Amino acid sequence: MKVKYLEKSKIENDALNVIHDFNQKFTPITQPPVPVDEILENQLKLVLNITNLKQKFGYTDVLGATFVADHEVHIDESLDPDKSATSEGRFHFTIGHEIGHWILHKHYYPEVNGQESFFEKKPTVLCRESQRKDPQEWQADYFASCLLLPREMVLREWDKKYGNRNPIYADDAYKRVHDSNASEYDLEEIMNGVAAEFNRIFRVSKQAMRIRLETMGLMKKENPGELIFQ
Numbered sequence: 213m214k215v216k217y218l219e220k221s222k223i224e225n226d227a228l229n230v231i232h233d234f235n236q237k238f239t240p241i242t243q244p245p246v247p248v249d250e251i252l253e254n255q256l257k258l259v260l261n262i263t264n265l266k267q268k269f270g271y272t273d274v275l276g277a278t279f280v281a282d283h284e285v286h287i288d289e290s291l292d293p294d295k296s297a298t299s300e301g302r303f304h305f306t307i308g309h310e311i312g313h314w315i316l317h318k319h320y321y322p323e324v325n326g327q328e329s330f331f332e333k334k335p336t337v338l339c340r341e342s343q344r345k346d347p348q349e350w351q352a353d354y355f356a357s358c359l360l361l362p363r364e365m366v367l368r369e370w371d372k373k374y375g376n377r378n379p380i381y382a383d384d385a386y387k388r389v390h391d392s393n394a395s396e397y398d399l400e401e402i403m404n405g406v407a408a409e410f411n412r413i414f415r416v417s418k419q420a421m422r423i424r425l426e427t428m429g430l431m432k433k434e435n436p437g438e439l440i441f442q
Contacts, residue, residue, distance in 0.1 A: 215317060215348045223351060226315055227358035230255070244369065245415040246360050248307045252285060256314060259284045260307070262292050273342050276306045277335035278313045280321045285310040286335070301417030305356050306339070312355030313337045317348055360416050361424040369410060370430055380406055381435035399433045406431055 231241055234255045241247070252258050265274045265288040277286045287307065293300040313336075321336045343349050367377060374380075382402040386394035394402075407422035414421065425431040 215320065215351065217347070218316070218351055220354060223312075223316070223354050224358040224363070227312075227355050228362065230311070230315060230359060231362060244365055244413050245304070246362065246365075248304055248311065248360060251359075252307055252311055256311065257283065258314065261286045262289050263287075264289050266290070269338060271338075271340055273340045274338060275302075275341060276310045276339040278310050278318075278337040278339075280314075280318050280336040285314075300415055301411060301420060304360060304415055305417060305420050308356030308359045309339060309352045310337075311359065312352035313339075313348070316351055316355060357420060357424050357427070361414055361421070363428065366410075366414075366424060366428060366430075369413060373409060377430070379429055380431050382406075382432070383434045403431055403433065 230251060231246065234251050235241060238250070238254060249260060252260055259282075261284060263286050265277055265286055266272055269277075275288050275291065278284070279286070285307070287303065287310075289295070291299045291303040291306055293303045317337065337348070339349065339352070344353065370377060382399040383394055385402050386392075386398055403422055403426075404418060407418045407425060410425070411418045411421035422431070
């Protein structure tokens with residue numbers, strides 16, 4: 213499906229509006245983690261199911277599916293946190309991703325209700341890892357990041373940890389300890405270590421946390437240094 217181009221700021225505002233509406237109706241979200249399952253079920257009135265999507269659709273990389281007409285979201289059972297605690301972050305992100313499709317893309321699809329069973333009906337949106345670069349999938353990913361990791365909430369946690377909002381440069385952090393040039397692997401390890409300080413708080417994966425910190429400019433691989441103008 214071809215979707216309209218959306219500015220990052222528009223996607224982020226849509227995610228914040230979802231949180232704002234939730235806060236007006238339910239217990240306000242004042243600290244992490246953001247309860248995306250409650251947002252999906254209580255606020256958006258969608259049914260959340262954990263099912264074997266891989267078996268149903270025959271794809272090994274399918275993570276979630278949204279059925280607009282039926283107001284249903286299905287998450288693949290491989291992400292069930294009750295069966296694997298290490299899947300909790302990806303489970304929450306996938307719920308946020310499907311909420312992103314609901315908010316950003318449901319108007320592209322007519323709500324035609326059918327009488328098919330789950331195993332007969334086709335999803336409005338089927339989310340596979342191999343399609344993450346598709347525009348609608350990227351938009352839903354960015355929405356999930358903004359929903360699970362609201363900018364001001366991330367900044368508050370950063371303030372608590374570091375006492376300021378200055379970015380961390382991985383190469384500087386390495387030099388302070390080793391006084392030598394770091395390899396790409398060393399810098400990756402440092403950045404993953406910084407993300408690990410926060411991802412448990414927000415109950416997202418380390419990868420999702422790191423991407424959010426980088427996109428917010430709080431974490432960078434290299435310090436560009438001072439620019440000298442002549």
